[in-house]
Each structure stands twice: as structure tokens, then as C-alpha cells.
Amino acid sequence: MKAADLQLRSVQVRFLHPDGQEERLPLDVAAEVAFENCGAIRRIPHRADQAHTPSTHWSSTTNRMIECESHLESVWMTMLDFDPEVSGFSGQPMQLLGVDDRGAWKATPDLFVRRVDGSATVMEVKNPGRLNDAKVKATAARVAACCAAAGWGYELVGEPPGRQRTINVLALAGYRREMVGVSDYRAQLLSLAGEPVPLGQLVSFTAEPLVARAVVLHLCWTGELAVDLKPEYFETRSRTEEWTMGGQTVQMRFWNRPLHAMTEAFTAAGFRISVISEPPFVPEAREVFPEELREFEPTRTRFLCFLFFVLEAS
Incomplete structure (x- = not known):
């Protein structure tokens, strides 16, 4: 019919x-x-x-x-x-x-x-x-x-189209209610996100990354921050960003891989992983990059978005 x-x-x-x-x-x-x-x-x-x-x-x-x-x-x-x-x-x-x-x-x-x-x-x-x-x-x-x-x-x-997008929207829904007392974080995060930036790096510029993360996710829910909700964590994908360094503009290519893909690649190449760490930046970095690190408290010297592997040949 x-x-x-x-x-x-x-x-x-x-x-x-x-x-x-x-x-x-x-x-x-x-x-x-x-x-x-x-x-x-x-x-x-x-x-x-x-x-x-x-x-x-x-x-x-x-x-x-x-x-x-x-x-x-x-x-x-x-x-x-x-x-x-x-x-x-x-x-x-x-x-x-x-x-x-x-x-x-x-x-x-x-x-x-x-x-x-x-x-x-x-x-x-x-x-x-x-x-x-x-x-x-x-x-x-x-x-x-x-x-x-x-x-x-x-x-x-039936089910909404785009399974991974649906999963990500449902996760963001946990932050749909606006938090109280975070207006300073809101203004700061919106300013820092003027250019595309990874979530971990964005919240690492604040005094309380856990609070900032909740504020960022709420801003993603409201649409004040734009985020691509389609990629799946287990996908391997690349992105290219334009960086200016030493007066020269270069194209920087980054690969996003899930953790298991990196560890499996290391072991398949014959390496044994002895350490996975998040090392601090050197003290001199505050003098070289004063603007980038101005929001970091003196006791905070680590980023949330970098993992370092120490490999040993098998």
C-alpha cells in the first residue's frame, strides 16, 4: 500500500x-x-x-x-x-x-x-x-x-544513519546541561579554539583540564565549537595542517591511529616496548614559547595529547 x-x-x-x-x-x-x-x-x-x-x-x-x-x-x-x-x-x-x-x-x-x-x-x-x-x-x-x-x-x-556519529552524539549528550561557574573557561576555550586544535591540546592550556574538558564537550554539544563526529577511533586516517616556523610556511601531515595499531606495528617490526610515557617539556620551553605555555601553572609541565614510546630491539 x-x-x-x-x-x-x-x-x-x-x-x-x-x-x-x-x-x-x-x-x-x-x-x-x-x-x-x-x-x-x-x-x-x-x-x-x-x-x-x-x-x-x-x-x-x-x-x-x-x-x-x-x-x-x-x-x-x-x-x-x-x-x-x-x-x-x-x-x-x-x-x-x-x-x-x-x-x-x-x-x-x-x-x-x-x-x-x-x-x-x-x-x-x-x-x-x-x-x-x-x-x-x-x-x-x-x-x-x-x-x-x-x-x-x-x-x-529505524536506527539513525551513521552509527559512529550517533555514538558520539550520545556521548556528548552527557554534557548538554550547561555548567555553573565556568564562564572564564568558556571564554578562554572559545578563544583558544579560533584555529583547529586537538581536544587534548586545547584543554591542556587551562588550569584544570578535567573541568575544561567538560566545558569543551558542552560547547561541542551546543555547536559553539565545531567537531567532526564521524571518524571512528579504530580508523587510521591522516590530516594536513599549515604551520609557520622560522618565517616559513610548511605543510605538516599527521596520522591518527588507535593505540593498538601503533603497538602492533612496533612488535611486528621486531621491537619490544619498554616504556610508554608522557614526558615533560624542558624548562627552557617557557622562554621559547611564552604565548603557547602562558596558561600552564608552574607545576604543570606535561601535555595531555602526546605519548612517547621507548623501544628495544628484540
């Missing part, structure tokens, strides 16, 4: 206003309702033996708790919170009661999403293994037809 093949005869939309008052409207009138501000139209069941995991999600976009029926729904809510184009969303805010050429039906879509340009999208979140089920596809076709009539977009989704 395809949405284009359906002939909708009538569709009513049942929903709860933000104040809890229930209302039912024809679809063409309900299209003007701000469903992103509405609560769930039904009580999500909780049973000891159920397969999915209903919960509530705190949205950093709307600053309120939103009910979700499964872990996968909560993952999508986190991805929506991270999307700067999303201005609001809600969980199961409406029930569609329709009649078409195939009979009467009802459906409760999972998510209603409002974007900053005013457009809206209804999302159905399903276990990836059920996306091709006949019942799921039939319901999706009916809901999609309603969305087309109301001027909304429609998406039937």
Missing part, C-alpha cells in the same frame, strides 16, 4: 493541549496546531515482561521531560536535540482516526518535529527488523497520506 494510492474520506486528530485539555479536530484544522508543545495523547504501558524500554527524556531543546516508548525513540530524541535545525518536538502528541477506501483505522505517530523554518515532520520509529512488516507499512502509508494532506513531512525510521 502506498500513500498515493489511498483516498482519505475523513480524518480526525485527537490531542491534548499543553494545559491538559483534550480536543478533537478535523485534519485540515489540526494542521495549524503546535503539536511540538503538546503532551502524549496516551499513557505508554509499562510491563515487567515487555521487550522495549519506555522512559522519559529531558529535552535540551524544549527544556521539558518527554515520554518515549522505547530506547530507540530516546536515541532519536537525543539526535533531534543535537540538530540545530530543530526548534521543538514532542512524543506521541496526537492520535489519527481515519476512514479511507480500505476502511476505518487509527494510529498514534511516535514523534512530531518542528524545524526552525516552521516546517514540520511526523516520525514513526520502528525496530529496524520490522520496517518491512506488512502491518507497519500499511500504517505508514496511511499516516504519510495524512501528513501530505496537512502539509507535514513524514519519515518511517
